[in-house]
Amino acid sequence: MPQPTIRTVAAHAGVSKSLVSLVLRGSHSVSEAKRTAVENAILELGYRPNLSARSLTQNRTHIVGVLINDLRNPWFVDCIEGMNSVLQQHGLKMFLADGRLDRSSDESFVKSFVDLRLDGLVLVGTRDPTPAIAEAAAAMPTVVVASRDLDFPGVDVVANDDELGTTLAVDHLVALGHERIAHIAGFGAVADIRASSYRAAMVAHGLSRHIHVEASDMTEDDGHRAAVRLLDSRTRPTAVYAFNDIVAIGTMTACSERSIAIPHDMSVVGYDNTSIAQLRHVWLTSVDNASIEVGERAAQALVERITTPGAPGSLALVTPALQVRGSTGHPPQRSTTVVSK
DSSP: OOOOOHHHHHHHHTSOHHHHHHHHTTOTTSOHHHHHHHHHHHHHHTOOOOHHHHHHHHTOOOEEEEEESOTTSHHHHHHHHHHHHHHHHTTOEEEEEEOSSOTTHHHHHHHHHHHTTOSEEEEESOOOOOHHHHHHHHHSOEEEESOSSOOOTTOEEEEEOHHHHHHHHHHHHHHTTOOOEEEEOOSSHHHHHHHHHHHHHHHHTTOGGGOOEEOOOSSHHHHHHHHHHHHTSSBOOSEEEESSHHHHHHHHHHHHHTTOOTTTTOEEEEESOOTTTTSTTTOOEEEEOOHHHHHHHHHHHHHHHHHSTTOOOOEEEEOOEEEOOTTOOOOOSSSOOBOOO
16 A cells, blocks of 8 residues: 555645645644644544655754764763753754764764754764864754864853862862872863863862872773772872773772772772762762753753854853762871882
């Protein structure tokens, strides 16, 4: 049986094809009686609008492309939840792509989003400002989320106040009595802000002599490797502030392997306050960077940019808060911890 068309619906309802189109667009200029006749015809025939044809007619797809850095990180999942709730309120759907497996796929994804003439683009997480991304940001309404790496004209950025979040983490550890506080860092502009803010907070507390930064690629495995380097150093820290919760989990694993008790022997603070941090057997102290609120504000910024394009780009920083749990406590009662080589 052939699929019903807009002409079939019009004939079944006894109206013109243009009137069916008005009903499908939600026009208020159609009488209630004719609207009801068209809606009944649609239900009886099982008609489904041709989205491609509607896109050409309206010059809108009502779809936004969302390119995410790494869907394995639960923070991104929560952020997308907040984003989706706002987009749905405005009749927008998401095409979601994850560029984790192949960074070159970032380019092909954004090119596809442009070719499909989607209504907008959301770039979530750390990524390089490649020519393809710059061209996409110039061609369609774009919002950058949880990243400070991309700075393009007419692009809105919604991120966390990483300087404040880092200060909260270091202040908490200092208040507990820690001095030897190390930081396991990441890469990209956000990581640079957190690392520099860690250094500034340590200096502000008169602890510059204890500054120690270990690099990582922001994964659990590399967080583990960085933590091993810290734990095997001659003067071991009594606390670690990790770039994110995933890195913090790697740190906690390294401590467990060496029978270093948390928080009795080592305190650990993460960043993101993900669902992992809230698991009872993890119970990680973490900086809550308001993942759902960030997603909601990013979606609202995109909706406004779609509606009124051409406005200057803006930067919105969401205020973080520290969620204290069981992974932090007072430092062990000894002045130094020396590990023999």
